[in-house]
Amino acid sequence: MTTAVVALPSRDKPATGALLVAGIVLATLTEAIASTVLSLGRGDIMGDIYATPDEFAWLDVGYTACKLIGFMAAPWLMTRINPRSLIIGSTLFMGTACGIAAITAQLDLLVTLRIIQGLSGGTLLVGGQAIIFLAYPKPQPILQALFAMGSVVAPATIAPPLQGWLLDTHSWTWIFFSVVPVALAAAGLLLIADGPTPATTPRRPFDWIGFVLISVTLFCFTYVFSQGSRWDWFEEPRILWLTVIGTATLLAFLGQQVMAKDQGLLDFTSFRSDDFTFAFVVSFVAGAALFGSAFLIPSFAVSVLAFTPTDAGLLLLPSGALFVGALLIAAFLIQARRVPPFATVPFGIVLIMVAMWMLSGSTSESGTDDMMPAILLRGLGLGFLFLSITLIAFTNLSSRNLASGIGLFNSGRQLGGLMGVAWLQTLIDHNVGGNVAVLGSHVTAGVPAVSERLTTTTAMLAAKGMDAVAASRAAMSLLGRVVTGQSTVIAFDTAFNAVALLFVVAAPALIAIKVGLSRYVKSQAEQSSEPVVLQPRPQVNRELDEIPLQAVPPNSGARPSRTERPRRQRSTHRGKLSLQACAPSTQAP
Structure with missing residues (x-):
């Protein structure tokens, strides 16, 4: 079985507990920056390292796959290495790999460094969350809200604007450079803080x-x-x-x-908990919504609204504030008001659905003010959803399988995000082609509005000095771009609607899963606590009942000897007493 540490913070230095949590949160920030570096800097990196799309893909695949592998290997590593040392080492490996990546342009070396970054990121996420759960079991809602700020909020809302600003003002290498001071600060805090004391656990082979x-x-x-x-x-x-x-x-x-x-390698006993199983399924769907919407909104802003990377990143920044606010509100309700974590899950799902439905009405003329209400609702809903499913998943797990449960839970969320983004990419690509064909069939020269548009555009271009034939061709090209642009808008709107409909389909399924798991656990509990059926007492001969009991005179000090005491002999029939056991002794007292 996978065993985890029992973290016991020092009571003599209560401030070190805050340093430990702060160091873990900063360590998760390094992973947040490294995990999203390719989302906005793809074109710049490909140009500087002279990589084809196929070659560049391995930078993303290597990091994501090794991050998932880190989720799987971290529970075993925590049984062999001191947890604090494991997180410090992973953080320093992350910082070193990012620092080297910033000064090299060799593709093979970059792929190797991305593999190291992925393994380090997966390990520190699982180790950090496990230590927080085991070291401070009581104030979990607020501590998990703080951890989520680094592991969920930062990659979804904080890292994109930072990376966009660095791309617009400096270079993509500065994104990797920015990880180094954060990693050093995290390692310093973790070194100062009192590390959790690992319990003595039996070592098992890898x-x-x-x-x-x-x-x-x-x-x-x-x-x-x-x-x-x-x-x-x-x-x-x-x-x-x-x-x-x-x-x-x-x-x-x-x-x-x-x-x-x-x-x-893994301890699958976590799935014996119906709460963990339910939260695992919800995290899979929530991961698709989180990563899918984080992919759709900046992509729509850049490809349709022609936002710069900085503006596209800043578009998500206000939702991060509401994301954090929702985490803190949910933590207060759960910890102080004793609200069950299940209560905020439907609220978060409804808010995300409404936000995606509002974004599905975006057009090529939309701006920041038009999209901001929906983006803010999205952040609010994600905050209520993620903290609740985290507490639901891990609260009832023991220290033995907690680390494995965290690794499996994070793997489910990451795989859900991968599948969600892949599904949305495919949906957009197919819809753009289909929309161009449908719209193009209605944009023909015989339509009066189209003819008027072409004539006006041709005249405008000719007035700028273009030849009549060239102006006519340019007008047709511009009209084709407009059709393609509107097809892209419709495709993105369809994708936003698809995320909303995902919850419409998933919500009844999740409710059915929860009800089914609860009934299964209840039936198992009833079977395990089934009362023992007692056999009826056999009818004993009345003559035996009429024999008087032999009494011992008071204060005589005489007790029957071992040989004088009547013996009970087991009958060959279970549940029935032998008549010999009921008969009196034939010897005198």
């Missing part, structure tokens, strides 16, 4: 077979989900083969874990 199988699985599925849309999915043989290989290794991994039992 499951190399399971590790290799799950690593191959995650690499295959990460590549398929991140690059499948670009290659038109199964029309490309490599996507098909990677899907087959990933599925086969996943099945082999699950079978190997069942055979390994307590010596496996």
